[in-house]
Amino acid sequence: MTLPSRSALSKFQASILIVVVLAGAALAIYGYSLSNQAPPPKTRLIVSTTTSLYETGFLDELKSKFEVKYPNMNVSFISQGTGLAIQTAMRGDADMILVHDPAAELKFLQGGYGVNRKIVAYNFFVIVGPSNDPAGIMGKSPSDALKAIRSAGLNGTAIWVSRGDSSGTYSKEKSLWKAIGLDVQQLRTEKWYLEAGSGMTATLKLANEKRGYTLSDTASYLLNLNNHNIDLVKLVTSGKSLLNVYSAIVDNPKNVNMTKANFDGAMQLIRYLVSDDGQQLFADYGTSKYGNPLFGPYIKLVQSKSDPLGNDPDQLIQWIADYAFFEASECPQQFRYQAEGLYSAQAPVTVLSVCLPPTLEQGKTTHWTQSLKA
Amino acid sequence: MDPIIEGIIQAVNLILTGDPEVVSITALSLFVSIFGTLIACVWSIPVAVALALRSFHGKRILKGLFNAMIGVPTVALGLYLYLLLSRAGPLGYFQLLYTPYAIMIGQSVLVTPIIVSFATGALESVDPDLRTLARTLGASDLQTYSVVLGEAFWGVVLAIMAAFNRAFAELGVAMMLGGNIRYLTRVLTTAISLETARGEIALSIALSFILLGVVMSLSVAINLARKSSQ
Numbered sequence: 001m002t003l004p005s006r007s008a009l010s011k012f013q014a015s016i017l018i019v020v021v022l023a024g025a026a027l028a029i030y031g032y033s034l035s036n037q038a039p040p041p042k043t044r045l046i047v048s049t050t051t052s053l054y055e056t057g058f059l060d061e062l063k064s065k066f067e068v069k070y071p072n073m074n075v076s077f078i079s080q081g082t083g084l085a086i087q088t089a090m091r092g093d094a095d096m097i098l099v100h101d102p103a104a105e106l107k108f109l110q111g112g113y114g115v116n117r118k119i120v121a122y123n124f125f126v127i128v129g130p131s132n133d134p135a136g137i138m139g140k141s142p143s144d145a146l147k148a149i150r151s152a153g154l155n156g157t158a159i160w161v162s163r164g165d166s167s168g169t170y171s172k173e174k175s176l177w178k179a180i181g182l183d184v185q186q187l188r189t190e191k192w193y194l195e196a197g198s199g200m201t202a203t204l205k206l207a208n209e210k211r212g213y214t215l216s217d218t219a220s221y222l223l224n225l226n227n228h229n230i231d232l233v234k235l236v237t238s239g240k241s242l243l244n245v246y247s248a249i250v251d252n253p254k255n256v257n258m259t260k261a262n263f264d265g266a267m268q269l270i271r272y273l274v275s276d277d278g279q280q281l282f283a284d285y286g287t288s289k290y291g292n293p294l295f296g297p298y299i300k301l302v303q304s305k306s307d308p309l310g311n312d313p314d315q316l317i318q319w320i321a322d323y324a325f326f327e328a329s330e331c332p333q334q335f336r337y338q339a340e341g342l343y344s345a346q347a348p349v350t351v352l353s354v355c356l357p358p359t360l361e362q363g364k365t366t367h368w369t370q371s372l373k374a
Numbered sequence: 375m376d377p378i379i380e381g382i383i384q385a386v387n388l389i390l391t392g393d394p395e396v397v398s399i400t401a402l403s404l405f406v407s408i409f410g411t412l413i414a415c416v417w418s419i420p421v422a423v424a425l426a427l428r429s430f431h432g433k434r435i436l437k438g439l440f441n442a443m444i445g446v447p448t449v450a451l452g453l454y455l456y457l458l459l460s461r462a463g464p465l466g467y468f469q470l471l472y473t474p475y476a477i478m479i480g481q482s483v484l485v486t487p488i489i490v491s492f493a494t495g496a497l498e499s500v501d502p503d504l505r506t507l508a509r510t511l512g513a514s515d516l517q518t519y520s521v522v523l524g525e526a527f528w529g530v531v532l533a534i535m536a537a538f539n540r541a542f543a544e545l546g547v548a549m550m551l552g553g554n555i556r557y558l559t560r561v562l563t564t565a566i567s568l569e570t571a572r573g574e575i576a577l578s579i580a581l582s583f584i585l586l587g588v589v590m591s592l593s594v595a596i597n598l599a600r601k602s603s604q
Binding site for chain 2: 014019023025027046051057060063077078093200201227258260
């Protein structure tokens, strides 16, 4: 054996050299990629949101438009299922949420985690399935369709694919089964009922492979249809129970987990979403790519009484109020915080015609009358 | 068209045209994983030296533990670190969650057992006579270790390479700690996951080819360097 010390040392030097070169290369590459973006000091705003909204690409467009208007803002979207998105915000890791699950939203508000809920957009869920439609649900009401799918499923001629996660879509599905007196806990033990346990695209693909039926948001369905990932067809497309309503909620800055949350930034984004610019963004998105819009802008619907998706606007406004309002308001007084002007932008006429929440005090009712006049 | 062929065409296109988003995603992946691996080396190599060349109580248990932790699921590790780094968690003060540094920290923890175990193996395989020889020639502890490390050089490099490959190709930590934010924490694996979820299969395939290309060309480069040095 030879004495290795010289060669050993040179190898050691070589290893240091490699490390330095690699580190230098990484820094150079990363520096180069950063220099393309030329970052001025920006305020960071983290929005946790649902996968179905993010996967449409709408939020990327929202980010770029919003940041052009407010160059000091840097918006980061974290896309998760609605359940996880809300959890993330509850831990204070997001500054606001953009979700579509009214029941979960109410819990978020009542838990003291959120303030200033604003309904921003809507569309409809669709029940999709194979073109030969073995359960014969084409054109039926959502309830009748699900009943038909179940009986066909029990006969072994149809399959249902469920999201089976904590998404808003899954919440909707559970409520649809509940409406016809069926419990998902029981259904999931039955052979024709499959749980994908993953995102909308994965679920649609599974339904496509199994030639099954599933519930999807319009945007995800059109996206996958356009990409030729699926050849399922829309079978049930309207009905009050298929309504899908997107809301934004800001972290409650008084919550102990959320003291570091960027309240001002979140308010800025929420005000942008309900502004004419923001609403137009919803109204236009998807028209060029899919031939028809993916979202209906809610504020515009209330103000101009017109629905780009082609429904009767008055009926639609009432449906949204029935489905997504709490105590007859999109955000009851006790859940508002420094929200000047946010709720007077549109007059909630339909709400006032129903009833005023009993908890309202004298001073607060003036707000309502003002919004009626506005 | 067949998505695989379409993916290959798109991959070539994206690379040749230097699509800025793909370039920045790839650069961020390299940046995060290289530094994550290097940070891990800072503590992993001394630990490996200690495990291989010193004798102390509980050494075998420790070795077994590092071996067992090689296979830790990335999502599980991601979850624990998420709870640590979350604003409501013990390290929330530093506001690291959803930044590239969080991914870097996570990956450095993830690859530590790989470097420790593989490097320990490489160091142990060096002829023990070499140490005795160095000692008899009057080498100090530190000098002896550097002699053994030099002899096991390529074994240690391979350990670091394996660690880098694991960091570069993992998804769970990058997704949970980085949040897959466009232009900020989107790395190759999270981008592939997102584009698959979006149904953009061809783009996913293109991105996966870039990932494979980097991993393979690094391995080839290391092998060439090894051959030429021998």
